[in-house]
Amino acid sequence: MKVLAAMSGGVDSAVAAARAVDAGYEVTGVHLALSRNPQTYRSGARGCCTIEDARDARRAADVIGIPFYVWDLAERFHTEVVDDFVAEYAAGRTPNPCLRCNEKIKFAAVLDKAVALGFDAVVTGHHARLGADRRLRRSVDPAKDQSYVLAVLSRRQLDRAIFPLGGSTKAHVRAEAADRGLAVADKPDSHDICFVADGDTPGFLAGRLGAEPGPIVDADSGEVLGAHAGAYRFTVGQRRGLRLDRPAPDGRRRYVLSITPVSNTVTVGPAEALAVSTVSGERPVWTDSARPPAGPVECEVQLRAHGDPVPAVVSLSGGGLTARLRRPVRGVAPGQAVVAYRPDPGGDIVLGSATISAAKPAGW
Amino acid sequence: MAYLDHAATTPMLPEALDAYVQVARELGNASSLHAPGRCARRRVEEARERIAAALGARPSEVVFTGGGTESDNLAVKGIFWARRAADPARTLVVASEVEHHAVHDAVGWLVEHEGARVTWLPVDGSGRVQVDAVRAVCQADGDQIALVTAMWANNEVGTVQPVSELAEIAASHRVPLHTDAIQAVGQVPVDFSASGVAALSVTGHKLGGPVGVGALLMGREVDCTPLLHGGGQERDVRSGTLDVPGVVAFSVAVEMAAKGQPEHAARLAALRDELVARVRAAVPNAVYNGDPEHRLPGNAHFSFPGCEGDALLLLLDAQGIACSTGSACSAGVAQPSHVLLAMGASEPAARSSLRFTLGHTSTRAEIEALAAALPAAVERARRAGPRA
Ligand SMILES: Cc1ncc(COP(=O)(O)O)c(C=O)c1O
Numbered sequence: 001m002k003v004l005a006a007m008s009g010g011v012d013s014a015v016a017a018a019r020a021v022d023a024g025y026e027v028t029g030v031h032l033a034l035s036r037n038p039q040t041y042r043s044g045a046r047g048c049c050t051i052e053d054a055r056d057a058r059r060a061a062d063v064i065g066i067p068f069y070v071w072d073l074a075e076r077f078h079t080e081v082v083d084d085f086v087a088e089y090a091a092g093r094t095p096n097p098c099l100r101c102n103e104k105i106k107f108a109a110v111l112d113k114a115v116a117l118g119f120d121a122v123v124t125g126h127h128a129r130l131g132a133d134r135r136l137r138r139s140v141d142p143a144k145d146q147s148y149v150l151a152v153l154s155r156r157q158l159d160r161a162i163f164p165l166g167g168s169t170k171a172h173v174r175a176e177a178a179d180r181g182l183a184v185a186d187k188p189d190s191h192d193i194c195f196v197a198d199g200d201t202p203g204f205l206a207g208r209l210g211a212e213p214g215p216i217v218d219a220d221s222g223e224v225l226g227a228h229a230g231a232y233r234f235t236v237g238q239r240r241g242l243r244l245d246r247p248a249p250d251g252r253r254r255y256v257l258s259i260t261p262v263s264n265t266v267t268v269g270p271a272e273a274l275a276v277s278t279v280s281g282e283r284p285v286w287t288d289s290a291r292p293p294a295g296p297v298e299c300e301v302q303l304r305a306h307g308d309p310v311p312a313v314v315s316l317s318g319g320g321l322t323a324r325l326r327r328p329v330r331g332v333a334p335g336q337a338v339v340a341y342r343p344d345p346g347g348d349i350v351l352g353s354a355t356i357s358a359a360k361p362a363g364w
Numbered sequence: 365m366a367y368l369d370h371a372a373t374t375p376m377l378p379e380a381l382d383a384y385v386q387v388a389r390e391l392g393n394a395s396s397l398h399a400p401g402r403c404a405r406r407r408v409e410e411a412r413e414r415i416a417a418a419l420g421a422r423p424s425e426v427v428f429t430g431g432g433t434e435s436d437n438l439a440v441k442g443i444f445w446a447r448r449a450a451d452p453a454r455t456l457v458v459a460s461e462v463e464h465h466a467v468h469d470a471v472g473w474l475v476e477h478e479g480a481r482v483t484w485l486p487v488d489g490s491g492r493v494q495v496d497a498v499r500a501v502c503q504a505d506g507d508q509i510a511l512v513t514a515m516w517a518n519n520e521v522g523t524v525q526p527v528s529e530l531a532e533i534a535a536s537h538r539v540p541l542h543t544d545a546i547q548a549v550g551q552v553p554v555d556f557s558a559s560g561v562a563a564l565s566v567t568g569h570k571l572g573g574p575v576g577v578g579a580l581l582m583g584r585e586v587d588c589t590p591l592l593h594g595g596g597q598e599r600d601v602r603s604g605t606l607d608v609p610g611v612v613a614f615s616v617a618v619e620m621a622a623k624g625q626p627e628h629a630a631r632l633a634a635l636r637d638e639l640v641a642r643v644r645a646a647v648p649n650a651v652y653n654g655d656p657e658h659r660l661p662g663n664a665h666f667s668f669p670g671c672e673g674d675a676l677l678l679l680l681d682a683q684g685i686a687c688s689t690g691s692a693c694s695a696g697v698a699q700p701s702h703v704l705l706a707m708g709a710s711e712p713a714a715r716s717s718l719r720f721t722l723g724h725t726s727t728r729a730e731i732e733a734l735a736a737a738l739p740a741a742v743e744r745a746r747r748a749g750p751r752a
Contacts, residue, residue, distance in 0.1 A: 028678070028682070033697045067678070067681060067682070069677075070697055070698075071674070072697040074697070112748075113675075113748045116747040116748035117675055117678065117679060117744055117745070117747075117748050118679070118744055
């Protein structure tokens with residue numbers, strides 16, 4: 001079987017490619033060049049997409065002994081991920097660009113090209129399990145689990161994906177990289193968003209969306225408590241950076257409850273007003289069964305990357321997904337994914353996912 | 365393996381390799397005054413004479429360098445600096461649009477950092493510099509020109525330029541012309557003094573010598589400011605302890621390449637014509653780029669409509685066939701070739717290209733292997749589409 005290993009220049013994808021070789025696949029390494037101008041994406045060891053990373057990936061491919069190429073996906077990445085990221089914030093939502101990159105780039109643009117060129121699958125260094133039963137499960141390393149950002153993948157995409165690292169902890173992967181003589185063994189993990197060079201997301205958005213001053217309004221009293229320079233600077237659940245001109249009438253802390261782009265209003269309220277118990281999602285993907293379930297499914301849902309799973313009942317109807325939470329959760333941001341899992345001793349199984357469109361408070 | 369990328373680098377000739385190994389055993393810095401030093405210097409000077417004789421230059425006109433890139437940079441920057449120093453009005457560089465990056469980017473650097481101006485010489489659809497354009501710029505701005513640089517033969521599409529004609533025009537305006545003859549030596553006749561150029565770049569690894577050794581042939585009357593300062597080993601224009609075995613092996617390769625040029629060219633041209641015929645038969649809509657007549661005998665360059673050159677390269681590589689898209693990478697990302705764009709190709713056409721180049725080890729079997737692998741690769745690459 002011929003497989004294409006996406007190699008970011010980091011330790012995970014290098015070990016994944018090496019394991020794919022050991023597993024008997026005919027492996028070709030590809031580094032995805034995602035920046036229109038490689039210097040502008042984060043430099044140094046932390047990021048992806050830099051010239052340095054391309055070189056690290058090439059060096060790893062040489063050590064493993066596989067052919068290596070660079071594919072230029074800068075334009076696709078820009079329209080599908082970066083522009084989408086900005087547009088989502090402008091629409092008052094909080095997107096997850098890694099998830100979008102998996103959905104639109106790694107397992108779409110890259111996978112489609114790979115298949116057309118005669119490859120059978122794409123290998124990545126994601127920490128998630130995809131075993132013989134072809135079910136997507138959490139990694140054995142809960143701190144590194146990336147099943148959440150893979151849960152958008154359709155059955156068709158998963159059937160052509162290989163994740164060799166899901167059964168290993170990150171520490172194990174690093175040790176193995178050192179054993180294999182891969183120089184990236186102790187390269188620091190990437191964090192944050194690769195295309196936000198300095199990690200300053202509000203600054204990045206301000207550069208693209210400009211200043212858009214508007215009011216910060218208290219949900220309880222309806223009073224204007226302050227002003228903001230752009231609603232895109234806020235995420236539901238956020239407390240820091242509100243810089244209210246005056247305290248709320250009840251004197252208690254305020255959190256962002258919602259963002260209304262039409263009136264450019266940020267609505268704030270007390271912590272308990274953040275609690276939601278019903279989450280609606282759009283563009284659902286269901287991979288647990290060939291057809292979406294007819295009735296409600298008892299499961300757990302995760303509502304943000306690295307969020308705790310919450311018991312819930314999920315149902316699909318009318319092209320949407322609804323999750324009724326067994327206990328209220330605070331700070332659910334539209335634009336993030338709701339991912340349904342079935343707890344399993346062999347690794348919690350991803351059932352499906354959707355993009356959160358609305359969250360209703362407890363008591364509805 | 366079918367190695368169809370001799371323009372990137374070609375295997376060392378056995379004679380050059382033997383010379384290298386033999387001299388590498390010897391001790392001596394060619395600048396030292398003692399016996400081992402004298403021995404090394406003798407080797408170097410013999411090599412210089414060999415190269416001069418092979419390329420129609422005087423020994424004193426041979427400046428050894430660390431390869432083609434250095435020769436090009438030394439010629440472009442060094443002559444620019446020296447000419448401008450002598451006459452501050454001379455800040456114009458005239459360069460063809462199809463130069464190798466070693467020239468192209470050196471010119472760009474002068475524009476960005478040294479206040480140079482540039483007139484890019486256009487080429488026609490087959491990649492030939494238009495002689496009238498050179499005449500026009502020399503007539504209009506002759507007293508402002510620092511130098512003209514136009515390559516002898518293009519590394520991507522193999523087009524051979526009318527270098528003597530260009531040099532004559534430049535000389536009649538008392539303007540020095542530099543030519544990058546790195547791809548030309550051994551494939552077409554190259555005679556430095558007969559060509560009338562002021563400076564000529566050549567490198568070892570494109571003609572059967574080692575990598576990292578080259579020369580700039582430069583007339584004694586040409587002023588050139590050094591890039592590398594130090595011991596002044598080479599005519600005070602280039603410093604650095606000479607790589608004696610490299611220089612000797614390089615000279616052996618140059619001598620063989622020049623002496624054997626007619627037979628070598630005839631053999632390559634016959635193989636190349638067969639390659640072209642086989643590719644056309646295998647992929648009827650393949651477009652043969654470049655100049656059919658003024659062309660390096662070892663070069664075949666095609667566009668494959670609807671395919672990405674990168675994808676074809678990957679697929680052929682997987683079948684053991686080594687070729688090139690011919691264009692340079694920026695941060696590992698293939699850029700559409702500035703040469704093809706200058707020839708009037710669209711960006712998709714430029715990105716759909718592959719270069720096959722032959723050399724002294726090329727065989728018919730390699731061409732057969734290409735013809736066998738190409739149809740399936742083209743079909744696959746077409747399915748993958750022009751852009752991911
Ligand atoms: C036309 C031309 N000029 C310059 C160079 C650079 O020569 P070198 O590799 O010796 O630095 C090359 C080879 O890549 C070439 O083909």
